[in-house]
Amino acid sequence: MKVAVIGSGGREHAIALTISKSKNLSELYCIPGNPGTKNFANNVQLNTNQSESIVQFSIDNQIDLVVIGPEQPLVDGLSDELRRNNIKVFGPSSEAAKIESSKSFAKKIMNEANVPTSKYREFTSSEIDDAKKYLSTCNFPIVIKADGLAAGKGVVICRDLDEALDNLFKITINKVFGDAGNKILVEEFLNGEEASVFAITDGKIFITLPAAQDHKRVGDNDTGKNTGGMGAYAPTPLITPELELVIQQKIIKPVIDQLNKAGIPFIGCLYAGLMITADGPKVIEFNCRFGDPETQVVLPLLDGDFLEILYSAAAGKLNSNAVKYNGGSAVCVVAASKGYPDRYEKGFQISGLDIEDPEIIIYHAGTVEKDGQIVTKGGRVLGITAVLRENNIRNARNKVYEVLKKIRFKNIYYRNDIALKA
Secondary structure (H helix, E strand, C coil), X not given: CEEEEEECCHHHHHHHHHHCCCCCCXXXXXXXXXXXXXXXXXXXXXXXXXXXXXXXXXHHCCCCEEXXXXXXXXXXXXXHHHXXXXXXXXXXXXXXXXXXXXXXXXXXXXXXHCCCECCEEEEECCCHHHHHHHHCCCCCCEEEEECCCCCXXXXXXXXXXXXXXXXXXXXXXXXXXXXXXXXXXXXXXXXXXEEEEEEEECXXXXXXXXXXXXXXXXXXXXXXEECCCCEEEECCCCCCHHHHHHHHHHHHHHHHHHHHHCCCCCCEEEEXXXXXXXXXXXXXXXXXXXXXXXXXXXXXXXXXXXXXXXXHHHCCCCCCCCEEECCCEEEEEEEEECCCCCCCCCCCECECCCCCCCCEEEEECCEEEECCEEEECXXXXXXXXXXXXXXXXXXXXXXXXXXXXXXXXXXEECCCCCCCCC
8 A cells, every 4th residue: 555644743753653564555655754754754845734735646646545643734624635536544524623623612522422521611702701700700720721723732720810810811812822712611620640542433433542641741740831742651550441441432432423423423543631530531632633742652552554454444444453452561751942832942963863772762753854964843852762562661761761861952851750650
């Protein structure tokens, strides 16, 4: 098969790398890819926001499967355009992708499907006075979310009324998250531990992959601003086999069924961001694609043919036996640019990437090649990942931090406590 992976981050590096091992693969393209994917795939410099050029490339190169990594092209309807041209695609329609692009839509689907989630109220930017009144009646802490896409950063935890009113103003008036804040949700704060579960589905049946735990806050001990994710590990001991069954039956299946019932079948990866509370698992959010950086730790733990499961889902006949958990463990620590998720400098040369260790994968996330050198280009630069064939998070964690000492670039920053909770 000829396959094209859309995207340029660490998640897409992980997806493409896992696909590259398939015996069914003849050619692999990454659009646009990154310096990491260049080692095993053909990088093609097309704009992921221009669906016509991607459709044309897929037709010209007889692509058998397109795998869409990031949420924006899905929300913008790239999968719809590809399907209209009879090209198989792993990724939901624009309508089904609203499970991520509109938090109020996701809540509506959850309520209709009777899926456990936090209590909430929604307000538009013209209802600020109503929002203020409501906030004055709330118990704190409280969570304020921008309704639309904000690159994983549109969630603020407010400890008191002053902080809540300040963030309400920033999101709705100052537009710190752009148009994503035209509508907001005020949600109850859930106590517990977070977990991420990926379900691969053909729109009807599904399988779940090993559960991971992401670390969203920029600072150690979960302090500071929310980011796109500073590290992850899998499998998380938080999700027992019994709990996995509950998540499948009470959360994943009802949502897939409800979307089907609404006439918008979800084909692709349905990501459930969960809080494991004293009352059981509750949904914090749904995403319409693989998570980043959780993908970097989940995919290396799969034996079997990853391409086969993606293709079978896209074809509407999921082969649920194509992959299985291999019993291993993985820890990923994101090496970021100091100042992320706010302002940061870029263009610094990276050294130490030539590590040859079968248990270490260095995923490129925000890098670019200039004059034969790899330099920093984004806030999240690399995902340094240790992958062991045994389920030993402690050993994987120790290994990853040893390797991090050898990676150097100006203003490198990373958390020191990834996977400690395990």
